[in-house]
Amino acid sequence: MKGVHAAIVTHFDGELEVDHDAVAAEVNRLLAAGIHGIVPNGSVGEGGSLSRDERRAVIETVVGAAAGRAPVCAGISAATAEQAAIYARDAQRAGADGAMILPPLLYRADERELVEFFGSAAKATDLPLMVYNNPLGSGSDLRPELLALLAREVPSIAAFKETSGDARRIAELVNLCPDVDVLVGGDNWALEGLCAGAVGWVSGVADVLPAESVRLFELCTAGELATARKLYAELLPLAHLDMTPKLVQYFKAALDELGIGGGPCRPPRLPLTDGELAVARRAVERFARAPVSR
Numbered sequence: 001m002k003g004v005h006a007a008i009v010t011h012f013d014g015e016l017e018v019d020h021d022a023v024a025a026e027v028n029r030l031l032a033a034g035i036h037g038i039v040p041n042g043s044v045g046e047g048g049s050l051s052r053d054e055r056r057a058v059i060e061t062v063v064g065a066a067a068g069r070a071p072v073c074a075g076i077s078a079a080t081a082e083q084a085a086i087y088a089r090d091a092q093r094a095g096a097d098g099a100m101i102l103p104p105l106l107y108r109a110d111e112r113e114l115v116e117f118f119g120s121a122a123k124a125t126d127l128p129l130m131v132y133n134n135p136l137g138s139g140s141d142l143r144p145e146l147l148a149l150l151a152r153e154v155p156s157i158a159a160f161k162e163t164s165g166d167a168r169r170i171a172e173l174v175n176l177c178p179d180v181d182v183l184v185g186g187d188n189w190a191l192e193g194l195c196a197g198a199v200g201w202v203s204g205v206a207d208v209l210p211a212e213s214v215r216l217f218e219l220c221t222a223g224e225l226a227t228a229r230k231l232y233a234e235l236l237p238l239a240h241l242d243m244t245p246k247l248v249q250y251f252k253a254a255l256d257e258l259g260i261g262g263g264p265c266r267p268p269r270l271p272l273t274d275g276e277l278a279v280a281r282r283a284v285e286r287f288a289r290a291p292v293s294r
Contacts, residue, residue, distance in 0.1 A: 001098070001130060001159040001181040002199045003036025004217045005073065006206040007044040009252055010058060011263050018054055020061045022261065026207070027065035029260070033210035036200070038062055041075035042100060043137060044204045044248055048077075049266040056090040063095035073098035073130055077138075079105040081117050085124035092125045100130040100161065100202075103140040111146060115153045128158035130202075134185065135164055136243075144169050148176040161185040161202050165243070167192035174198075187239035191232045194220035204242045205235055208254045209287060237283040246276065253280040258288055 008030070011022035027038055040062045041047035041055050050058065059074045066072055074096040076087035084101060091099050103109060104117050122129055131150060135141035141164065142150070151157045160177070162169055163185030173182045174197040183200040184193030190201050194217065206213035212235060219228035241250040249272050252262025257280060264271070272280065281288075 001037065001071075001073070001183055003201075004034075004206050004210075004213050005037035005039050005183070005200060005202045006030045006035045006210060006213075007039045007042045007202055007204050008062070008207050009248065009255070009262055010040070010045045010047075010050065011261070012266065013263070016264060016266050018050075018058060019263070020057070022263070023058060023061050024065035027062055030207065030210045031066065031069050034214040035070065035206060035210045036214070037071045037073060038066055039073050039075065039100060039202055042077075042132075042202075043075075043134075044207065044251060045075065046248055046266055046269070047075045048105075049269075052086065052090065055087060056094050059091055059094035059096050071097035073100050075100045076121065077102040077105060077132070079107065081120035084117070084121045088121050088125040088127065092127050096127060098130055098158070099125065099127045100132050102132045102134060102138045103142065105138060108140050111149070114140075114142070114146070115150060118150055118154050118157065122154045122156040127156070129154070129156050130159035130161055130181075130183070131157055132161040132185065133163055134161075137163070144172040144176055147173060151177050151180050159183060159200075162193070162198070165189055167196045170196035170198045187242035188236060190216065190235075190239065191220060191228055195225070204247060204251050205239050208238060208251055208258065208260075208284065209235065212287070234286060241280070241283060246272065249276070250280050250283075253277055254284045257281050257284050 011019040013019045074091040076099045078084040133142040159181040161183050170193045182198050184198045187205045255262030
């Protein structure tokens, strides 16, 4: 899971059915721009709005488009261990290389229940797991010591996506779990997280601006921090939108603004207001005037 992994949107047509041609085109655009991995069916991908069959079909489309050029880590988050296990088995059958999973949705599980929950998902599949800590999104905060416990108890956990917003946790996780890949999961602290020791970044911004996101990763890895900070400042207006409830609408609007095409979202998400749309436009205004990776 090293490098920049794009958390992709799921494209829908005018009838709000999955547009598989657009999904495949997006994967090809991202890989041509240097993205290191693709993450479908996550929060940005409206995974919670997709049926089981749709989720599996999206993974199949992404895997087919990637054609072995980059790993595909599919979202399998669910409210119950049984449903997460079903999604995990479907992801493996669809050809995914890994699975990303939040704590159980709609329930704040304790330590014993979390070990059982992630262990059940692990037993359902041979795929390596990326445990996704997103306290605001899931209602549960998996602190470093708890993630370390999970990694000891569930051997197939191979990566952590840390989205607490606290870069200090990256350094702590790197020290606690040297054999687990630690990735930044929030776009507006990517530079801080990468400099703290994260080996990768799962990013919605990368779905909109892939080449620029890869460049930021490369600059941080090389220690060229002055140049990295300058690029990061340009990305931050869009990156800040990642940490809002309407991140999906914002990223799809940004894709529309750049002429790439993001399209509509499924309810309960509604189109952005005029004011919100203006925020999205300002966030990518500079990049709309520059050559865009397509």
